[in-house]
Amino acid sequence: xxxxxxxxxxxxxxxxxxxxxxxxxxxxxxxxxxxxxxxxxxxxxxxxxxxxxxxxxxxxxxxxxxxxxxxxxxxxxxxxxxxxxxxxxxxxxxxxxxxxxxxxxxxxxxxxxxxxxxxxxxxxxxxxxxxxxxxxxxxxxxxxxxxxxxxxxxxxxxxxxxxxxxxxxxxxxxxxxxxxxxxxxxxxxxxxxxxxxxxxxxxxxxxxxxxxxxxxxxxxxxxxxxxxxxxxxxxxxxxxxxxxxxxxxxxxxxxxxxxxxxxxxxxxxxxxxxxxxxxxxxxxxxxxxxxxxxxxxxxxxxxxxxxxxxxxxxxxxxxxxxxxxxxxxxxxxxxxxxxxxxxxxxxxxxxxxxxxxxxxxxxxxxxxxxxxxxxxxxxxxxxxxxxxxxxxxxxxxxxxxxxxxxxxxxxxxxxxxxxxxxxxxxxxxxxxxxxxxxxxxxxxxxxxxxxxxxxxxxxxxxxxxxxxxxxxxxxxxxxxxxxxxxxxxxxxxxxxxxxxxxxxxxxxxxxxxxxxxxxxxxxxxxxxxxxxxxxxxxxxxxxxxxxxxxxxxxxxxxxxxxxxxxxxxxxxxxxxxxxxxxxxxxxxxxxxxxxxxxxxxxxxxxxxxxxxxxxxxxxxxxxxxxxxx
Numbered sequence: 001x002x003x004x005x006x007x008x009x010x011x012x013x014x015x016x017x018x019x020x021x022x023x024x025x026x027x028x029x030x031x032x033x034x035x036x037x038x039x040x041x042x043x044x045x046x047x048x049x050x051x052x053x054x055x056x057x058x059x060x061x062x063x064x065x066x067x068x069x070x071x072x073x074x075x076x077x078x079x080x081x082x083x084x085x086x087x088x089x090x091x092x093x094x095x096x097x098x099x100x101x102x103x104x105x106x107x108x109x110x111x112x113x114x115x116x117x118x119x120x121x122x123x124x125x126x127x128x129x130x131x132x133x134x135x136x137x138x139x140x141x142x143x144x145x146x147x148x149x150x151x152x153x154x155x156x157x158x159x160x161x162x163x164x165x166x167x168x169x170x171x172x173x174x175x176x177x178x179x180x181x182x183x184x185x186x187x188x189x190x191x192x193x194x195x196x197x198x199x200x201x202x203x204x205x206x207x208x209x210x211x212x213x214x215x216x217x218x219x220x221x222x223x224x225x226x227x228x229x230x231x232x233x234x235x236x237x238x239x240x241x242x243x244x245x246x247x248x249x250x251x252x253x254x255x256x257x258x259x260x261x262x263x264x265x266x267x268x269x270x271x272x273x274x275x276x277x278x279x280x281x282x283x284x285x286x287x288x289x290x291x292x293x294x295x296x297x298x299x300x301x302x303x304x305x306x307x308x309x310x311x312x313x314x315x316x317x318x319x320x321x322x323x324x325x326x327x328x329x330x331x332x333x334x335x336x337x338x339x340x341x342x343x344x345x346x347x348x349x350x351x352x353x354x355x356x357x358x359x360x361x362x363x364x365x366x367x368x369x370x371x372x373x374x375x376x377x378x379x380x381x382x383x384x385x386x387x388x389x390x391x392x393x394x395x396x397x398x399x400x401x402x403x404x405x406x407x408x409x410x411x412x413x414x415x416x417x418x419x420x421x422x423x424x425x426x427x428x429x430x431x432x433x434x435x436x437x438x439x440x441x442x443x444x445x446x447x448x449x450x451x452x453x454x455x456x457x458x459x460x461x462x463x464x465x466x467x468x469x470x471x472x473x474x475x476x477x478x479x480x481x482x483x484x485x486x487x488x489x490x491x492x493x494x495x496x497x498x499x500x501x502x503x504x505x506x507x508x509x510x511x512x513x514x515x516x517x518x519x520x521x522x523x524x525x526x527x528x529x530x531x532x533x534x535x536x537x538x539x540x541x542x543x544x545x546x547x548x549x550x551x552x553x554x555x556x557x558x559x560x561x562x563x564x565x566x567x568x569x570x571x572x573x574x575x576x577x578x579x580x581x582x583x584x585x586x587x588x589x590x591x592x593x594x595x596x597x598x599x600x601x602x603x604x605x606x607x608x609x610x611x612x613x614x615x616x617x618x619x620x621x622x623x624x625x626x627x628x629x
Contacts, residue, residue: 032257048075049305059592074354075113128481133411164204186227216263217251237264240288260297268333277625307332311436312573313412316483328575371553373618378544382530396509402494416511432461437496440479450538536611545599552594556586561611585623
């Protein structure tokens, strides 16, 4: 049955109308004539903020992104830490807290655009700047360069990650408007243009020709020279204490036309263990933001809009003349606090934004409630030396000289090194490590008695006495691989031989310790209690339980009289505590790790010495800046 001509005409007319009424194809581009972005053809500028999904419990993602949106920001900048998703070569994890696609979908659902920073290197004060520690299994690898071994690993990863991102690009119907290649590459010594060129080719091949690719570097001319490449739009980063006109002048040196962009506007700063608690003036942050918006610039508040927490072993370290490990709290004095509390800074930023564009209508989502669960007594379960069979099920590796974490293929946490005294030492002899030999802290036990701690860029010798054949144990702790400032790979463990009065010790037993695996399987709460000598200092496990009063709210835990260690609740690793060094005194405990209606299991690994009556104190607010050292 043929279609009559009038009916065909109506169909054609309808099709014609549809094409005329259709909006322009989705596009996000740079306009070099008008010095602006164009979104779907219209001039556009973004005001964005950074939230690192890997530092926020998944249950809090929605609320933190809603707070960002209601603060007047229209986009979120997102880093992807490679090592968070590829724990071993070819083993990928995108489940639970690591479900980056769910985070991006949530941003889209809330009406937020995304600026994606997939690295492969991200810095971010994150362990090894997001690069996986297993790259260092090849000891001579040159990171962030055209080294074929490095590029092969990068390409394999990008071939897994970027195809997940492609359908989420703005021009493909998603919310990702731009993608950063590498990160502040100009500040790295290698200055390898071939490497950036290779990344540009890989990103284009996997994401297509339409996507806007960019770089970010400081406003220093020499860094912009090494960090930029034709084909990648060059943006800069600077904080509220910089002269806005001068900084954007530096961007104009490399990008004479196009939008002004500050990809990292510093609303706060990070804390190092043993340093002061950082803070940045609200008035200064607001004024700098207003100055940039007045110039028509696009701005991302990074570092940070919301910082979050370096759970487990994820905090990195900077190298600034010495090794400076980053605290567990990544609060950053940001507009939104570590626990999602609204600050004066957030409202000041919102007021500035309101002068340039309308704010979204509706209430600001309130901070999540906190609860002070109070005192919880703990008891010693065992000295670490007495549970090596549980923690190192594979047993020790024998080696004439010490091996690094990387040589025995352990990324994070702790490794035990054991040897015996070669001779009687009636008078105190000097046990010493070579410079840079202890990475990063070594807890020394002789005949199971704690002797003291050796430390990178700190104390590297102790006096000991003993008899031939006495067992010498050194527990090595990785405090986080350098994420910024070093030109060499950051290997962990005993990097050189320990000596006794300058004669090297040999014949080592090296125990890789799988502490987290044991705790996730219910140890030591499911195990029989050990009878142990209570008062002994040095590395030991403590356990306790507490019940919540029918709610599982966020809380903060304080360590009165404790020295340094690691905390787990219900098998979740909440990170490092170090009240003795400060400034951070409390760890953030998200309510999502707590249980209602049954006991919550606390496990503490104290490394140097617990108080005589050990307990923890759960508070409803954090204590950041009491340094006791």
